[in-house]
Amino acid sequence: MIDPKNNINDVMDVAILDAKVVAVSKNIDPKKAAQVIDAKGMYVTPGLIDIHSHNFFGTEPDHYLGNGLEALPPDGFTFKAGVTTVVDAGGAGWKTFDAFKTQTIDHAKTRVLSFLNIVGEGMRGGPYEQNLSDMDSKMTAMAVKQHKEIIVGIKVAHYVGGEWDPVDRAVAAGKIANVPVMIDFGGNNPPLSIQELFTKHLRPGDIFTHAFAELGSREPIVDSQGKIRPFVIDAQKNGIVFDVGHGGGSFRFSQAIPALKGGFIPNTISTDLHTGSMNAGMKDQLNVMSKFLNIGMNLQQVIAASTWLPAKVIHKEDLGHISTGAVADVAIFSLLKGKFGYIDSGGFSMQGDQKLQCELTIRDGKVVYDLNGISRPAWDAPSSTTNAAKPK
Numbered sequence: 001m002i003d004p005k006n007n008i009n010d011v012m013d014v015a016i017l018d019a020k021v022v023a024v025s026k027n028i029d030p031k032k033a034a035q036v037i038d039a040k041g042m043y044v045t046p047g048l049i050d051i052h053s054h055n056f057f058g059t060e061p062d063h064y065l066g067n068g069l070e071a072l073p074p075d076g077f078t079f080k081a082g083v084t085t086v087v088d089a090g091g092a093g094w095k096t097f098d099a100f101k102t103q104t105i106d107h108a109k110t111r112v113l114s115f116l117n118i119v120g121e122g123m124r125g126g127p128y129e130q131n132l133s134d135m136d137s138k139m140t141a142m143a144v145k146q147h148k149e150i151i152v153g154i155k156v157a158h159y160v161g162g163e164w165d166p167v168d169r170a171v172a173a174g175k176i177a178n179v180p181v182m183i184d185f186g187g188n189n190p191p192l193s194i195q196e197l198f199t200k201h202l203r204p205g206d207i208f209t210h211a212f213a214e215l216g217s218r219e220p221i222v223d224s225q226g227k228i229r230p231f232v233i234d235a236q237k238n239g240i241v242f243d244v245g246h247g248g249g250s251f252r253f254s255q256a257i258p259a260l261k262g263g264f265i266p267n268t269i270s271t272d273l274h275t276g277s278m279n280a281g282m283k284d285q286l287n288v289m290s291k292f293l294n295i296g297m298n299l300q301q302v303i304a305a306s307t308w309l310p311a312k313v314i315h316k317e318d319l320g321h322i323s324t325g326a327v328a329d330v331a332i333f334s335l336l337k338g339k340f341g342y343i344d345s346g347g348f349s350m351q352g353d354q355k356l357q358c359e360l361t362i363r364d365g366k367v368v369y370d371l372n373g374i375s376r377p378a379w380d381a382p383s384s385t386t387n388a389a390k391p392k
């Protein structure tokens with residue numbers, strides 16, 4: 001079991017009753033249990049938290065990641081990768097959040113949270129995301145306060161102008177509602193200074209996503225000599241959160257590998273899942289974690305960056321750990337050894353020798369994914385007919 005919050009990296013038993021963890025210890029008597037899952041040789045971790053995903057899917061053409069065709073239903077892409085919580089990164093704004101909640105959040109088995117876009121219309125694409133007059137700090141903060149359990153922060157993305165207003169208005173909303181902001185700084189033309197962003201505009205706890213992007217429209221964190229910029233290290237020390245947000249265009253080995261060699265690791269690992277990344281180099285949360293495992297982070301670090309660290313970043317300290325009394329969101333992984341290939345968003349490949357595979361996912365105490373049937377009785381076991389008749 002790897003549970004970074006509780007400093008556990010050891011062989012442990014976990015007991016779950018209803019939706020809660022009721023015991024974690026070296027030896028729990030299996031006779032006390034109605035069902036036992038043997039995870040010998042595997043890794044048991046808290047359910048993963050992906051803080052950059054796009055799940056406000058809909059059928060409106062030209063609505064991009066806000067009720068449009070490019071966002072994805074959460075349950076099809078989460079449990080298979082051990083993810084039990086996603087944060088939709090700015091699909092909805094204060095004007096469209098109710099539709100997102102009614103049509104997606106209320107029906108998903110995955111826990112779906114939201115960074116509310118500073119743009120009232122959300123991530124509708126095209127001119128909608130360039131409309132400064134639709135970036136209202138007060139209304140955005142009010143919507144956050146109304147849905148405190150679900151909305152965990154404010155998102156800025158896709159703005160192509162040269163002004164700081166979108167960032168500053170998001171931070172103003174974040175101050176009113178006491179939540180962090182997540183910045184996608186991908187498109188300003190000409191590019192704005194990321195040093196100025198970290199030191200003059202963001203607060204400790206605010207999130208810089210797409211950390212390892214290499215785009216003409218944004219300054220990279222690793223310079224042309226392959227050195228991590230010293231002010232980036234300083235920014236992280238001062239509390240700026242560096243998030244992966246892999247996506248279809250925002251993760252390059254030419255940034256990540258030199259950054260890790262220079263002693264810099266991301267605070268949080270996330271997917272930026274949408275139709276443009278799901279079948280490209282990104283694939284899923286585990287594939288992104290496996291990349292970092294192969295380029296210098298250890299297993300404890302990639303698990304921490306996908307469980308307890310993101311839980312703290314979004315101020316959801318009740319999630320991301322397996323403590324007695326915690327919600328029973330648990331994942332079980334195998335660490336495969338062999339030859340594996342990985343692709344970045346520049347289209348370049350890298351060879352690695354390890355890969356994480358999700359074996360089983362538990363959400364709210366229920367098995368929601370089981371790759372190899374480790375939670376099910378054998379079909380020819382004496383009691384198989386009665387057991388199998390009641391899938392949980």
Ligand SMILES: [Zn+2]
Nearest residue numbers: 052089247272
């Ligand atoms: Zn995104």
